[in-house]
Amino acid sequence: MREIRKILFLAEGQMGDSIVLTPALKAAKDSLPGVSITILLFHRRKYISNDSSGNPYIELTNYSGTAEIFKGNPNVDTVLELDRKAMRSLKGFARLKAEWNCIKYLRKQKYDAVISTFPQNRFVIWSYFAGIKKRIGEKGQQFGFLLTEKPAIKRSDAGVLNYFCGLLKPLGVTAKNKDTYYHTPEDEIVNTRKILDNLNISKDKKLLIIHPGASDKDRQLPPVMMAELINVLNSKNNMEILFAYSEYDEVYIISLQEIYKDKLSLIKTDTISGLAGILKTADAVLVHNSGPRHLAAAIGVKTIGLLEKYDDIMWKIYENEKNHAIVQSQKSCSLCGTGKCGGFIPEGNKFGAKCMHDIDINEIYSSIVRIINNP
Structure with a gap:
């Protein structure tokens, strides 16, 4: 096999996907001596909504938004970013010019291999015209004939973590350690201690942090059920119960406060490192199928994940059941086909697919108690 010195990973740029990619990055770094690893993040949106340059060209990261996941990661040498929204806003010749400039940029870097971590025709084409000799991507995609290596693996079959690691096989790389990774800056841990002191969080009780966010509203527990759960816990x-949230989650928090009239302990974060600092203080974290779930796991915090009926097919990726639990509806779903969530929110509701409405509150409570008290 030709020596691999430079690898380009094409990644979607969502927080959860980025964290789950870290075991594959470590495996590549450990198995290929001297290899340089670059990640190109195609942002659908930023973790901070107003943090967008609007630049339709590839640029070096400043480690804001979800790129912050890779700051301090010893297995990543370079992080590049492309604002997909800015690219898509261009039409006609302007769009072609911008895309060709991106291809020329990649061509100059002289990558030996590229791994597309999600099937996307455009970026397979870019890889081809960038002259990257070894082009790896999922088998069965429309422009797959432009790939040189096509592992027969899908997210929906193997789960996302195994999918990312499986894409490395054409390079002769096997991921032996599938623990995810995030480096929490020490100053964030110090800042968090001060914040918790100001909130009068008791140090004599276990601390449960609840993060209500998710990329889609159908993945969230209905606020009325969250209020019921808080009553059971109290x-x-x-x-102690502390809600950590970002600006993306404000609508959910407002809806919850309209139902739950007592005071909630709340802390708003605006960076991933700030959220990591908060989560790291928890004895356990209650989360939806979201980036914060994967962030908590990556920093060694126990999690209770609330998932849609079939989300575990791709996202049940943490095998240590002493530290991680998944709670789902045990009822059959009349709205979705077997094995695939449609995300249908019942009429009159803003949050939660039908299967999220069908989750048993008592099962959530018992899972919290079990996980938070495990040594």
């Missing part, structure tokens, strides 16, 4: 009075 009736036992055996743990």
